[in-house]
Amino acid sequence: MAVIKRNKSALSTLSLAALALPGVMASAADSDQYSVDTLFSRYSESQNRMKIDAYQASAYLPLTDTLNFRVNGVKDVVTGASPVTYYPAAGKAKMIMSGASIADVRDAVDISASYTNNLGQFGVDVGRSSENDYNSSFFNIDSKFDFNQKNTTLALGYGFASDNVWAIDHCPPHCEGMVGNEGKYRRSGVGGDKQNHQGLIGITQLLDKHSFVQANLTYSYSGGYLSDPYKAVYAPWVTEPYPNYADSGFMHDTRPGEKHQIAFLTRYVRHFSNLNSAALHLDYRYYADTWNIGAHTFELSWNQPIVDHWSITPKFRYYSQNAAEFYQPYYTSQRTDGFYSSDYRLARFGSVSGGVQIEKQFFSKLSVGFAIDFYKRDYSYSINGGAGSPVDNFTFSILSANINYKF
Amino acid sequence: MIGKLRYALVFLVCLTGCTQQVMPWERGFLAKPQMQLDTDPERSKIMKHTFSSKEAATGGYGVGGGGCGCN
Amino acid sequence: MALQLFKYPFTAMGSPCEIQLYAASVSDAAAVAQSIIHDIERLESKYSRYRPDSFLAEINRAAAKARKIAIDDETASLLHYAQTCYEQSDGLFDISSGVLRKLWDFKQSDAMRIPNPEHIQRVLQYVGWDKVRWTSSSLAFSAKNMELDFGGIVKEYAADRAASIAYAMKLKYGIVNLGGDIRVIGPHPDGSPWRIGVQDPRHKNAVLKVVALEHGAMASSGDYERCIQINGQRYSHILNPQTGFPVNYLAAVTVTSDLCVLAGSASTIAMLKADQGMAWLSDLGLPHLWVTVDGKMGGDLVDI
Numbered sequence: 001m002a003v004i005k006r007n008k009s010a011l012s013t014l015s016l017a018a019l020a021l022p023g024v025m026a027s028a029a030d031s032d033q034y035s036v037d038t039l040f041s042r043y044s045e046s047q048n049r050m051k052i053d054a055y056q057a058s059a060y061l062p063l064t065d066t067l068n069f070r071v072n073g074v075k076d077v078v079t080g081a082s083p084v085t086y087y088p089a090a091g092k093a094k095m096i097m098s099g100a101s102i103a104d105v106r107d108a109v110d111i112s113a114s115y116t117n118n119l120g121q122f123g124v125d126v127g128r129s130s131e132n133d134y135n136s137s138f139f140n141i142d143s144k145f146d147f148n149q150k151n152t153t154l155a156l157g158y159g160f161a162s163d164n165v166w167a168i169d170h171c172p173p174h175c176e177g178m179v180g181n182e183g184k185y186r187r188s189g190v191g192g193d194k195q196n197h198q199g200l201i202g203i204t205q206l207l208d209k210h211s212f213v214q215a216n217l218t219y220s221y222s223g224g225y226l227s228d229p230y231k232a233v234y235a236p237w238v239t240e241p242y243p244n245y246a247d248s249g250f251m252h253d254t255r256p257g258e259k260h261q262i263a264f265l266t267r268y269v270r271h272f273s274n275l276n277s278a279a280l281h282l283d284y285r286y287y288a289d290t291w292n293i294g295a296h297t298f299e300l301s302w303n304q305p306i307v308d309h310w311s312i313t314p315k316f317r318y319y320s321q322n323a324a325e326f327y328q329p330y331y332t333s334q335r336t337d338g339f340y341s342s343d344y345r346l347a348r349f350g351s352v353s354g355g356v357q358i359e360k361q362f363f364s365k366l367s368v369g370f371a372i373d374f375y376k377r378d379y380s381y382s383i384n385g386g387a388g389s390p391v392d393n394f395t396f397s398i399l400s401a402n403i404n405y406k407f
Numbered sequence: 408m409i410g411k412l413r414y415a416l417v418f419l420v421c422l423t424g425c426t427q428q429v430m431p432w433e434r435g436f437l438a439k440p441q442m443q444l445d446t447d448p449e450r451s452k453i454m455k456h457t458f459s460s461k462e463a464a465t466g467g468y469g470v471g472g473g474g475c476g477c478n
Numbered sequence: 479m480a481l482q483l484f485k486y487p488f489t490a491m492g493s494p495c496e497i498q499l500y501a502a503s504v505s506d507a508a509a510v511a512q513s514i515i516h517d518i519e520r521l522e523s524k525y526s527r528y529r530p531d532s533f534l535a536e537i538n539r540a541a542a543k544a545r546k547i548a549i550d551d552e553t554a555s556l557l558h559y560a561q562t563c564y565e566q567s568d569g570l571f572d573i574s575s576g577v578l579r580k581l582w583d584f585k586q587s588d589a590m591r592i593p594n595p596e597h598i599q600r601v602l603q604y605v606g607w608d609k610v611r612w613t614s615s616s617l618a619f620s621a622k623n624m625e626l627d628f629g630g631i632v633k634e635y636a637a638d639r640a641a642s643i644a645y646a647m648k649l650k651y652g653i654v655n656l657g658g659d660i661r662v663i664g665p666h667p668d669g670s671p672w673r674i675g676v677q678d679p680r681h682k683n684a685v686l687k688v689v690a691l692e693h694g695a696m697a698s699s700g701d702y703e704r705c706i707q708i709n710g711q712r713y714s715h716i717l718n719p720q721t722g723f724p725v726n727y728l729a730a731v732t733v734t735s736d737l738c739v740l741a742g743s744a745s746t747i748a749m750l751k752a753d754q755g756m757a758w759l760s761d762l763g764l765p766h767l768w769v770t771v772d773g774k775m776g777g778d779l780v781d782i
Contacts (some may be wrong), residue, residue, distance in 0.1 A: 006411035011762050017562035018740045021555050024638040037448040043457060054450050065650065116648075120504060125471060140471040149509075150647075153431055159470030198470045204444075206429040210436055214444060218466040267444060267466030271436040273551070279441035294647045295464035303441035311441065322462050345463055357447070371450060377461070398457065400450060434646060 034407040035060045038140050049394065050080035050102065066116045074128075076106040085232040085250060086329045086342050088393065093329035093389040104168075106131045110138075114397070120145040128302035131227070132184065136163040142200070155216070157200035166191030167229035189243065190252055192225025211270040220261040227255045234330035234338040253341045255326070261289040279303040287321075293346065294384060295321035309361035315373070318352040323386025348388035350381025353397075373398045481667045483653065486511040491526070492520045492631050493657020499644070500651035500667050510649045514640040516678070518638035518656070521639075525556075525632045527576070527625075531625045534616060537617065538625050546618040556635070558630060563631075564607045564741045570750035571743060575719035576627030577604045582717070598722040605719050634697055634742035658698050661738040665692040677778075679730035679769055687732075687767060689779060695738035699745035700730025700769070716749045727752035730777065731759070732767045 019025050036059050043052040055075045062068040064128040082103055110127025121144040129136045142157035167187040202216035231253035232242055242250035268282040283299040300313040326339035326344040355373030362368075374397050379390045429437070436442060445451055459465040481500040484507035488495050491627045497514055501507035533553070540547040549557070555748040558747045581593045604623045611618040633656050644663045652663040653672050665671050671692040675685035676691055679700045689696060701714030713724035735741040742755040744764055750757035752754040756776060767779035 011764065014562055014566055014740055014743065015737070017559045018638075018737045021635055021638070022552050023642045024635065024739065025642070037449045039453065041450075041453050052451075054453055056453065058449060065648075118506065138471065142470060144460060149428065151426065157470035198466070200470045204649060205426055206437065209425050209429050209434065212437065216467055216469075218470065220466055220605065263464065263466035269442055270446065271435065271439065273440050277436070277439060277441065279446075281441070281446075285464065285467045287466065289463070293463045295462070297464060303446060305441065313446075317463070319458070319462060324463070345461060351462070357450070358497060359447075369447070369450075373454070375461075396457075396461075398454070400453065402447070402449060404449075438646075 027386065034062065034403060035228075036407075037402065037404045039331065039400060039402040040137060041398055043396060043398050045080070046065040046106065048080065049097075050082055052079075053077045055196065059189075068114050068339060070112045070114075072108075072110050072112075074106070074108040074129075076104075078102055078104040078106065082230075083149075083344060083392070084230060085234060085235045086389070089251075089333075089375035090329050091309050093391045100291065104131050106134075112140075115354045126274070133168045134162055134163065134165050138162070140198075151206045153204040155202040155204070157198075157202075159196075159198040159200075163194050163196070163224075164192070165194070165225060165229060187229065187243065194222060194224030195228055196220060196222045197216035210273070211268070213269075214267040216263075216265045217225050218263045218265075220259075221257045221265075222261075225342070226257065226259055228343055229252045229253075230235075231341070231343055233342045234327075235334075236332065237334060251340065253340050253343060254290065254339055256337075256339055259289055260289070263287045274304050275349040278305065288395065292325035293321055293323070296383070299399060310384070311359045313357040313359070315355045315357070317353045318350070318381075320381065321348065321351075322336075322382065322384030323348040323388055325386075329389040331393070347379075347392060348379055348382045349379050349388040350383065351375060351377040352381060367401045367402075367404045369399045369404075370397075373400075482507075484508070484511070486515070486623045488515060490515070491522050491636070491657065495654075495656045497640070497655075498653050499649060499663070501649060505507065506649070510644050510647045510652075513643050513647065514654065517634045517639055517643060521632055521636045523649065524552075525628045527574070527627050527629070530730065534626065534628065534642065539625060540617045541624040542615070542622065544619045544624070545713045546616055548615060549612070550619050551581075551614070553617075554612070554632060557612050557617065559631060559739065559743075560628070561607065561612075561633075567747040567750060569607070569720065571630070571747050572607045572719040573628060574602065574607055574610060574624055575605050575621070575632070575717050576629065576720050577601060577625040578717045578719070579715075581722060582713070592603075593722075602722050605722075612620070630699075630743060630746045631739060633657060634659045634695075634737075634739040635737040658740050659742055660691075661695040662691045662693050676763050677730075677766060680773070686769065687779060689732075689734060691734065694734060694736045695741050696732060696734045697738055697742035697745055698730060698732040699742070699749045700728070701771075714749065716746065718750060718752075725749050725752055726769055726771060728755050729771045729773075730769045731755065732777075733759070734765045734779070745753075 003310065010111045036057070036144050039056040041054045058070060059071045059220065060068065060070050081098045082102060082266055083095050083236060084098050085096050101400060106129060108127065108129035109124055112123060112125035114121060114123040123142045125140040127138055138159065138161035140157065140159040142155065145154045147154065148397045168184050169288050170184055198220040200218045202215060204212060204213060204214045206212045232250045233253060234249065235251045238251050239248055241248050263285055265283065265285040270280045272278045281301045285297040287295040298318045301313055303313045305311045324341065326335060326337065327341055327346040330338055353373060353375035355370035355371055357369055359367060359369035376395045378393050382388065440446060455468065481502060484499050484501060484504060486497040487516050497511050499507045501510065523529060524532055525534045527534050529535060542729045560573045578601055581598060598663055604621060606717050607622045609619060609624065611620065628778065631741055637654050637656045637659050638661055641661050641663045645653060647733045649666050650664040654661045660674055662672055671690035674689050674691060674696055676687045676689060676698065680682035697714065713726050717723070718725055728749050731745040732740040733744040733746065741764070743763060748759045748768065756768055759768065759777065767777040771773045
């Protein structure tokens with residue numbers, strides 16, 4: 001009996017040593033596993049402005065060697081308040097918040113299929129997202145082609161989205177549209193349809209057996225109602241009352257009906273054998289649009305495997321943008337182009353963010369992770385120019401937990 | 408035509424950096440999960456969604472939207 | 479997309495080899511076969527003891543002078559595997575035993591004499607894994623005139639890597655045969671297994687047993703071709719590092735396992751264990767088949 005025991009361990013000892021040989025461990029089944037990924041995250045803004053709980057789930061279904069499907073679902077529960085407009089007080093912008101009036105749920109689902117043959121990999125993704133003030137239907141197609149003995153991959157993609165946006169008011173207190181009938185109603189005079197077309201061309205190139213780079217260029221065209229139906233701008237020359245607030249001197253956020261955007265992203269990934277297979281990820285993105293916004297994004301993360309399938313990943317990100325050409329925190333005179341927006345997302349600002357993620361894998365089937373991320377936006381962090389205001393400085397944190405399972 | 412385009416692309420890429428041919432059996436490191444472009448697709452989806460709803464810049468990572476009222 | 483079978487026979491590591499692959503087109507199959515053969519040639523030129531320009535030859539030049547030498551990750555992992563085999567075989571599987579071949583000339587099957595005991599003792603001083611010191615980046619020898627030989631490992635390792643290369647290139651059905659060391663990439667596309675004949679050690683064209691494999695590997699060890707007869711006694715080319723003598727109890731051992739390298743070293747260890755080999759195999763728990771020099775056959779592969 002003792003001899004048998006020793007030899008059973010002989011088999012496992014020999015197997016372990018054999019599996020440690022480079023390149024013998026791959027198996028045909030690696031890429032064909034059904035899997036389910038779930039993530040919960042909680043977004044909280046400073047001063048209790050806004051809170052979003054997001055529930056995500058995704059199922060990967062490989063049907064055959066060449067055809068697979070993926071189903072994604074997201075539910076966001078949004079509560080809190082957000083800035084509506086600004087007005088000048090002693091030469092500085094003062095913010096008017098919406099009050100704790102936001103209570104929205106976003107449901108999004110999309111289904112994608114991917115097919116691989118001798119020519120390349122082809123995918124299609126169709127989905128819909130709906131909120132009580134926003135609907136979006138979209139589809140994307142993408143393809144990948146390998147060249148140069150799979151050292152080079154070319155990616156081409158196209159996406160289309162058709163969206164509809166409006167504003168919801170509650171009665172009371174805003175009962176202009178539906179006196180005597182409490183509940184939600186759609187605010188008149190704002191909202192509309194918009195369409196978006198996107199194109200992508202990208203190249204991934206292996207540099208050596210430890211590193212590769214990717215360069216992507218995306219172009220996007222949006223047309224239609226691109227304003228924010230909830231937001232107003234301070235416009236002292238306006239005499240008629242602003243709906244819902246009954247104050248004169250304000251008008252609706254009014255942006256151009258067209259926007260062209262480009263983004264150029266380069267990514268570098270490197271492996272470090274002598275640091276327990278740690279991986280460095282470096283991203284830089286340049287962005288520009290026809291509203292005259294330019295932005296730089298730098299991202300850096302370090303994925304460090306530790307022991308027993310634990311890993312830790314610290315992340316850092318820096319972002320800087322300049323203001324849209326028509327943006328002002330508040331207006332003192334009329335613009336000839338007729339465009340007005342005080343949306344803080346169109347202002348000059350910069351942000352720094354960072355976080356850390358901890359992941360543990362069990363039996364190469366189950367993996368569980370936690371992450372915490374902090375984000376700080378500040379007017380003075382921008383390396384770009386244009387109008388902006390420290391009144392829009394804020395911070396947020398995101399706590400998230402994930403469970404992934406491979407069958 | 409396609410063939411020429413293919414070589415033009417390869418040539419373009421080869422010009423931009425000193426790359427060395429990586430054989431299929433040398434891709435063990437590149438195949439590790441931490442070496443994927445998107446090591447955690449679910450988490451990066453929520454992070455990108457959050458950033459693009461608080462900042463003007465978007466795009467680069469791929470095509471596809473998801474709709475967002477984003478107050 | 480109908481898959482066709484493509485066959486690629488070639489010679490490597492001194493043995494006839496063949497790759498059989500199912501692919502949609504000849505270009506797909508050729509690309510995979512080319513990558514596999516390229517890797518086998520790489521390993522052969524790195525670990526061949528016949529090539530003076532191989533890395534193994536460089537190791538052995540250092541070994542001859544008991545010098546220290548820097549090694550790469552792949553070599554370190556092979557040394558680690560060799561060490562594990564040494565420990566699990568109680569010192570019988572020893573990659574430093576190749577120097578004993580100087581005592582025995584296997585090419586000459588007639589008129590061979592047993593070397594005298596003093597000569598054997600002198601050569602045995604140059605044998606012994608315990609005289610080798612190694613880390614993940616260096617290898618050192620505490621005695622002069624030693625020699626290493628990855629013969630019992632590298633061919634099997636190459637077969638396992640061949641399967642990984644095929645998987646990386648999305649090929650799932652096929653088989654690799656490197657001089658009798660077999661690794662199945664995957665079954666026939668209809669799911670049926672490959673049927674592999676185990677050669678009779680005494681009759682070159684006779685098949686002892688047909689083994690069906692859908693996945694995994696099969697390797698054999700035995701005195702099929704390279705053997706000697708002394709005073710009517712058959713000796714195999716497998717040498718016992720403790721006695722300096724070739725083993726002469728088992729004629730052949732075949733083992734199946736998930737990995738070819740594991741099947742290969744298990745069959746070699748069983749040969750070295752001689753009359754203890756059959757018990758060692760059945761305790762190990764891998765499917766196997768053995769034939770003794772006097773023609774007895776056994777093992778759990780016989781009965782299936």
